[in-house]
Amino acid sequence: MAAQPHLRPEPGSIPTSPGVYRFRDEHGRVIYVGKAKNLRSRLSSYFQDFAALHPRTQTMVATAADVDWTVVGTEVEALQLEYSWIKEYDPRFNVRYRDDKSYPYLAITLNEEFPRVQVMRGAKRRGVRYFGPYSHAWAIRETVDLLLRVFPVRTCSAGVFRRARSSGRPCLLGYIDKCSAPCVGRVDPDEHRRLAEEFCAFMAGDTGRFIRRLEQRMREAAAGEEYERAARLRDDVQALRTALEKQAVVLGEGTDCDVIAFAEDPLEAAAQVFYVRGGRIRGQRGWVVDKVEDVDTAQLVAQFLAQTYGAAEPGDDRGAAAGTAAAIPREVLVSAEPADAEAVAAWLSEHRGGRVDLRVPQRGDKRALLETVEQNARQALARHKTQRASDLTTRSRALADIQEALDLEQAPLRIECYDVSNLQGSHVVASMVVFEDGLARKSEYRRFSIRGSGTGAAEQNDVAAMAEVMTRRFTRYLEESQRSGELANMAGAEEGDGDGRAPAPRAAEAGAEDEAAHVTPRKFAYPPNLVVVDGGRPQVQAARRALDELGIDDVAVCGLAKRLEEVWLPDEEDPVILPRTSEGLYLLQRVRDEAHRFAITYHRQRRAKALTSSALDEVPGLGPARRTALLKHFGSVRRLAAASVQEISEVPGIGARTAETIAARLAGGRDTGGAENSPDEGGRGNGG
Template sequence: MADPSSYRPQTGEIPTNPGVYRFRDPHGRVIYVGKAKNLRSRLNSYFANPAGLLPKTHAMVYAASSVEWTVVGSELESLQLEYTWIKEFKPRFNVVFRDDKTYPYLAVTMGEKLPRVQVMRGERRKGTRYFGPYTAGAIRETMDTLLRVFPVRSCSAGVLKRAQASGRPCLLGYIDKCSAPCVGRVTPEEHRALADDFCAFMGGEAKRFIARLEKEMGAAVAVLDYERAARLRDDITALRKVFERNAVVLAEDTDADVFALHEDELEAAVQVFHVRGGRVRGQRGWVVEKVEDFTTPDLVEHLLQQVYGEDAEVQGRLPREVLVPVEPSNAQDLAVWLAGIRGAKVDIRVPQRGDKAALMSTVRENAEHALRLHKTRRAGDLTVRSQALQELQEALELPVPLLRIECYDVSHVQGTNVVASMVVVEDGLPKKSDYRKFSITGAAATDDTAAMHDVLTRRFRHYLVDKTAQVEAAELVATPAVAAAGANGAAPGAAAPDDALSDTTTPAPRAKFAYPPNLVVVDGGKPQVNAAARALESLGIDDVYVVGLAKRLEEVWLPDSDFPVILPRSSQGLYMLQRIRDEAHRFAISFHRQKRGKAMTVSALDGVPGLGDSKRKALLAHFGSVKKIKAASAEELTAAKGVGPALAAAIVTHFSPGGEGGGSGDTVPAINMTTGEVLET
């Protein structure tokens, strides 16, 4: 690992012009490509204080051994050169958008002498027109339907050669789903015209072909050629079936790509809907790992740069409009670059209202689902889980394998309704039966560190109680009297014949906190970690390790450490810690909302004159429910603490049939004002 000061260029050597720079590793490989309006300012930011860089940038600077730059004439030129170099060198520290799954495309090999229609996946080829992506079932059905109208060749090269050699077409030629250019039924020019029509229909010109066929059908009916008219009718039905399969979502003259993304600290999922002629013609998705310090506008800029740079080479066409969730960085130059690729103006817009904003919301939902699905699949992989646990153990230098991890999070709103959560992961998988919730009151609710100390103290105090109970139970079973009872056929733990243990009962171990974790993770930085460590130390527990995960920079803190442990952004161990922390946060938030909702409960007792909060609680504690309070007489009510004859009479009057709380005799339940749920009966 190189020291950045060993290859730092002199400040006066770096120009102040716009340009593109490359960091190289000791082997000469390009590991990062970036662009800058001012090269000197940008490059100096890497070397001024390397220790203060974000973890991912820190790793890149120390992995490099040299830096070089190229001056360009404008920011637009820097955008173009940056894309070219990223595509050429594929630097490992640059954002790379990877397909979240392999999509099938309907492809037409226009570069061949006899174009072929086929379903294709993987890398794209030059000279081939692509349509989609589609789901596997839909693409087969679409292709099968269109071949009856546009009988383009769909056979492989081997089948084509055999047909040409034998002079007989394949089965598709006999059933009229291929025009059989292999045996000369149509000329290569006529077959290419069919392929052009196929591409034009898939490109959004469906109405033109349907109108043409309808006109031909009318002409056939006029000359009483009903057989041809019937064939044309079936062709029209087939084209309409394909055309109407995609719902109209925007105006029919709209050609646009609608992008949306959903991100967290480590990854982002991107989805795009391809809208042509107002209809959704395809959908595509990517998942990207954030190995750079990118804002959302930066992420959008690199997304458009990579997607359309690639598409331009293989398709040569872009939509008139690109809808994005936020305006990308360097938007004006990006629009100029895309316009140069398309050969016409490209509008990059952020929809605010109307149908386009509604469609953007739908695409965003797809992105959220894609990221959840990606995380779920990643967490469910046994190999990945094992790798993550191993990475964590090595990075934290722990002497024991991480079989059980517990994570704690505190949730509140400005110090009110303070709660905490405990989530459990065993062998890398959540164990929801062991999740626990904590209510925090008194002095512990004053700040997060005090709350964390209180929660850890309570949890591990229970563990010590459980541990003592188990030890006592084991010792009890091992006593001679119990052993003798077992030898005589009595059940273990039963009374001995001499009744020596007749007054002894076996303690029942508590299942809730019976098993200690190998690692405790707290949501927070150095203060929270130290508070958790003090709680364990005060209880004399020294075999449970503690770390904290600070959310802003995803730093891992150890107790009494001045510097955090920096895990690589692509680390499976960091990903597992983040997933556990997010689950603890979710569980704490849900409990906090539940508790806050109960605090907003309106009870049927609230309308009783002179009945305050303390006396209402005393009544509920004495009778157990509002229903029993309503049924009680005035004399019975006075048995509750603090309730005198006058107040008891007021309560009876309130719940009488003619009173405010009685109505027609129906009971008035307590209602949660947040959810509308009936809480008391």
């Protein structure tokens, strides 16, 4: 894969103005649309150093055969044109948002002579007022059933309406006063439209007016001794209040905002939006996106805002009160601010016809709500991954993709992945996770405490630790395979079984020691088809050398580097780049992430145990009573390690000299702000 030499325009021919550019393939199809504050600077970045580009960007540039651009006056105009072109051309290298489900809306068909209330999905239609989206259709129907007591709007289909009109008899809802029965002329079109508009006003947040009006009528009826009518009005008020209770109050009254948050990994992202109108959550919606291009959260937010709000009609903010997805509210709260936040806010304001405040909340109720939305986004991404992994066809395709990409003789039905975790060379641990047929086998996970770790560069520690782990695991494999064979032969001889086969294996407790009485082979006796290490070429080569020294040549080895999702092979100078849409890449990523999670968990347990059990034990002259007093006073060893000598000496029973000894001893093991590392990151923090 290489850049197209003829594709690069002369630098002097590219203007420095804001604009929008298009990459086209050899057939003239638009494959990518982008905007830039400075076209020359942005386009030149694609042609400076092809090898330094992200693999997905490399693929796009290598596929392109031509590039053109259009100059505009401002960044806001660039946003508008970019949205129009993305919608028109649907370029395959642009990020595409798709619903993670088909969300239902509450819709009122104001474009009909007799408006109808119904549940609708799919594309929106002109002249229809939408509320939501909602998580479930039954939630809409419950709300509508309550509101029909006060606003008896038609809910029947066109066919039912025509039959009732021709027969002169209303449907059941008409008989129980949950429909004003315009089909038989009980109300005229104007009166029925007024009911529909009041229904919309209530759903849009204008609730107090209707409740106060009903309460006034109820008091008047009671004063006039019309007790049955007063009782019905009382029930109507209660129905409206019940409908309101179903919508959680999260912010102050009069607050209209959309709260947008993302959860992402290197390959995919999930977006969640809570629609808050009048301080209440009126709807919720989620999207899942494949990260076709190399984008961060800020870029995802900018593209999401353009694609989500681009369909809103300029100057039309009526939908903001309604809580529809395409409407633009007065305030948009996001988890990350776009790089060109001012231009995006101006573009949103122009479309809304009024000021739009775009910001990241830092504190208070809005920050708490954003954290809730972020949690929903993480759960949505996890559900999406689980659904994808549970599909048998998808798993089979993933294993076939890996087999083809790595040139394996057979599909890797058993994959073992290894990861090393350490904190600046201390408490070095490793993990082994097992996937069979594309699914995790947690009963066969193993944890390793690295014995040969020492000081030195993080990458050297990781490479040495990886070699040690591979040697220990596969030495056990050879030993247990030999032992299982011997025991099986003995059992076969005693039973008179000539084939010498061992009984079926049984599951073993993780970390349990072998016992001579066990006839069944342990899980270490089963070799994987593929070993995956979390790291680049140095870690892969260390793993391969360890296997070669043990004489094992029938186990394939590869590495997955986290930064660019490259697959490394021991004997190859260049990595294997799996297609972005490859299910095999997705499976390798899941295996690697699970190994990293398992290693980090064990590393944190080891570090916490070291801090709590041994740090104070090593202080000379410090007995159990004074250790207990110190921990009770400071709450934890970490806080004690951060305390000054004077603060330590304030603890009853601790003198100045003992306090100095404690501070000096804990200073050597104090957490200096490092983070757990994985082998491919060369000492950079990776988070758990």
